Amino acid sequence: MTLADLNRLDQAQFVAALAGIYEHSPWVPERAWSRRPFVDINDLHAALAAVVAAAEKDEQLALIRAHPELAGKAMTDGSLTADSTAEQSRAGLMHCSPAELARLRELNARYNANFGFPFILAVKGYDRAGVIAEFARRVDNDAAEEFAENLRQIDKIARLRLDAVIDG
Secondary structure, X not given: OEHHHHHHOOHHHHHHHOOOOOOOOOHHHHHHHHHOOOOOHXXXXXXXXXXXXXXXXXXXXXXXXXXXXXXOHHHHOOOOOHHHHHHHHHOOHHHXXXXXXXXXXXXXXXXXXXXXXXXXXXXXXXXXXXHHHHHHHHOOOOHHHHHHHHHHHHHHHHHHHHHHHOEO
């Protein structure tokens, strides 16, 4: 879809077109729709990011919690979104060794126990070892630091997904 096409959509169509950008969170594109027309993809991304930044803390937490664990239950039971499946697959997370999978499960459990939300990483450019190393580096961080880092990672994921959806 081109940006010109996106700018012409009514709100429901706009939200549907950008449904996969923010994991199970249609409120983000819904609120950004009124900022049309977008002059370029950077403008669109900035509008979406501004919606997230202006959201109440509980909405931001819900956005974070809408993301699946890396190599977690949603991956093993097949309930990942198509975007998350593709992203985790490209990072090699669909092909973990038993030891890697055990380490990721242990890190997921520790991270959730520490923070009450899942670890989020824009995995593009990472391999399994890199994902595990980054996870291990962040698992004992401060809660406020991780909350903010997860929002930064969500922003990176959103931009990568926009680049895949919007032509030109």
